[in-house]
Amino acid sequence: MRRPYAGISPAARPSADELRHTCLVDADIVVVGAGALGLSTALHCTLAGRSVVVLERLTAGSQVSGRAAGLFKSVQADELRTRLARRSIEKVIGFAGWAGVPLEVARSGSFLIARTAQHREFLRRELAQSVNWGADVREASPVQLASRLSYYRAAGDEFALWCREDVYIEEPASLVRAYLDACRLLGTVVLENEPVVGISAKDGRVAGVETDHRSIAAPAVVDAAGGWVRQVAGLASARVPVAPVRHQLLITAQVPEVDHSDPIIRVVDAAVYLRPDTRGLCRWCA
Numbered sequence: 001m002r003r004p005y006a007g008i009s010p011a012a013r014p015s016a017d018e019l020r021h022t023c024l025v026d027a028d029i030v031v032v033g034a035g036a037l038g039l040s041t042a043l044h045c046t047l048a049g050r051s052v053v054v055l056e057r058l059t060a061g062s063q064v065s066g067r068a069a070g071l072f073k074s075v076q077a078d079e080l081r082t083r084l085a086r087r088s089i090e091k092v093i094g095f096a097g098w099a100g101v102p103l104e105v106a107r108s109g110s111f112l113i114a115r116t117a118q119h120r121e122f123l124r125r126e127l128a129q130s131v132n133w134g135a136d137v138r139e140a141s142p143v144q145l146a147s148r149l150s151y152y153r154a155a156g157d158e159f160a161l162w163c164r165e166d167v168y169i170e171e172p173a174s175l176v177r178a179y180l181d182a183c184r185l186l187g188t189v190v191l192e193n194e195p196v197v198g199i200s201a202k203d204g205r206v207a208g209v210e211t212d213h214r215s216i217a218a219p220a221v222v223d224a225a226g227g228w229v230r231q232v233a234g235l236a237s238a239r240v241p242v243a244p245v246r247h248q249l250l251i252t253a254q255v256p257e258v259d260h261s262d263p264i265i266r267v268v269d270a271a272v273y274l275r276p277d278t279r280g281l282c283r284w285c286a
């Protein structure tokens with residue numbers, strides 16, 4: 001395993017700017033894309049003792065990760081995703097402890113709400129399987145629904161679930177910033193405004209990446225290019241059958257009636273979810 005910075009304190013390691021001048025970068029792992037996924041991968045690999053270089057076409061978190069709604073949801077469609085989702089909630093709540101950088105998280109919990117017979121049935125199934133997979137989910141009474149929410153008027157015939165573990169990050173860009181700070185603190189090299197334009201291979205294995213400024217030799221390259229994951233994979237003649245789709249996020253003007261400590265709600269039959277936002281009410285539609 002190559003460790004170009006082994007034994008060198010983070011402060012003494014070359015900065016991103018210095019690396020631009022030396023053109024002598026070598027790493028255990030190159031991560032393509034500095035969104036939440038790329039930075040999380042880079043941070044975990046760095047914590048595992050690997051030397052990591054992240055290459056970002058634009059600036060860190062400037063694409064989807066900085067524009068999300070910031071919600072974490074414990075109820076998922078299968079057991080693996082439930083375990084991953086619950087683990088990520090645990091990780092984000094304890095971020096300062098393991099990553100060494102503070103991160104504010106709203107531990108609001110969430111309600112899942114169904115208003116049609118078909119969706120009531122759907123939520124009953126989700127309740128049974130989620131409880132089976134360890135999630136802290138329970139049926140919520142109409143009284144609970146009415147008393148806990150300032151921004152949803154219950155009709156009284158909803159079927160609702162209370163998901164105690166669910167959290168959100170008020171400003172999703174803060175998650176990216178926290179990852180970036182933690183990465184830099186530990187010596188991960190993050191190079192911005194530097195798109196990967198080629199992926200080199202030797203004997204059928206990845207050997208590194210090319211940018212307009214440099215070649216970086218690395219035995220592992222992680223494609224974390226989000227909506228561009230297919231194009232980046234294409235640089236290595238690999239096919240990733242993924243097609244990005246657009247979603248809408250709407251943040252209303254301030255609504256004085258909204259209690260900022262309210263939980264998240266997800267109205268499953270309308271494919272809409274809402275949460276309080278310091279600027280107003282954040283609403284997301286599929």
Ligand SMILES: Cc1cc2nc3c(=O)[nH]c(=O)nc-3n(C[C@H](O)[C@H](O)[C@H](O)COP(=O)(O)OP(=O)(O)OC[C@H]3O[C@@H](n4cnc5c(N)ncnc54)[C@H](O)[C@@H]3O)c2cc1C
Nearest residue numbers: 033035036037057063064065068069070071195196225226
């Ligand atoms: C409106 C909206 C709301 C959402 N709300 C939620 C939510 O509440 N909860 C949730 O869990 N998820 C939510 N999501 C989904 C979530 O935001 C994304 O799944 C996640 O941010 C994807 O992260 P990423 O790192 O894969 O992608 P990105 O953040 O897009 O990062 C990919 C990076 O790769 C870079 N890149 C691309 N090509 C190259 C190249 N050739 N070289 C170098 N860099 C390259 C890009 O510039 C980009 O910065 C939401 C999405 C949207 C659109």
